Amino acid sequence: MNYYEAETEKTWNGLSDRVKQEIESILLSYKRHLTHITSKCESPIEQLLLIRLLEMWEYKVSDFRSFDKDADIRIFAQKDVEYKRKKYRVDIVIEVNFQGKKYLFAIECDGHEFHERTKEQALRDKKRQRELTAMGYCVIRFAGSEIWESPFRAAREVFDLIEEITGFNECLMQMFEEDTLGQSAEVEG
Known part of the structure; x- marks a missing residue:
């Protein structure tokens, strides 16, 4: 047990039974929510990635709203999209509205059984990626083993890619530079 775990355990043991009940009730509700949402996924690797994306979602929305009060991030499992009358089901779609622009991300979780085992599968995946790109999606692909090994990573x-593509990182750097310049002026003044 590391220091953080030991401190958490110590704090947990010091809580009243009523507070513990409330925490456990919230966790049970969250467990039901995640179970329901992940039931839409077609594979365990999609479920693992979706769980971690949802875990980070709340924090990321807050970060984006620190620069744009109307910013929004929406995550969809197994979203149907259509291109020239051809329908695709994307493993995970993330829609980001930031600074008046909408960004679309198609996350593809490539399990070995369904992707690039045969020449036909590889060709189908490449065509699908081109068509998703034509619809305005930034396609992010992961091998199933990458997700299985570390869904958090x-x-x-x-x-990280969303922050770079949407310009969030640029806003962060600009804020940092303004703060640094402001602090320099205060020191000089």
């Missing part, structure tokens, strides 16, 4: 990578 995969979700972190998704949000």
Whole structure:
């Protein structure tokens, strides 16, 4: 048990039974929510990634809203999209509204059984990616083994790409530079 776990255990043991009940009630509700949402996924790797994306979602929405009060991030499991009368079901779709622009991300979780085992599967996946790109999606692909090994790392990578593509990182750097300049002026003054 590490220090953080030991401190958490110590704090938990010091809570009243009523407070513990309330925490457990919230966790049970969240468990039901995650179970319902992940039931839409077609594979365990999709479920693992979706759980971690949802875990980070609340924090990311808050971060984006610190620069744009109307910013929004929406996550969909197994979203149907259509291109020239051809329907696709995308494993996970993330829609980001930030600074008056809408960004679309198609997250594809490529399990070995259904992706690139045969020449036909590889061709189908590549055509699908081109068509999703034509619809305005930024396609982010993961091998199933990447997600299985570390769903947290995969979700972190998704949000890192989202932050870069939407200009969030640029806003963050600009704020940092303004703060640094402001602090320099105060020191000089």
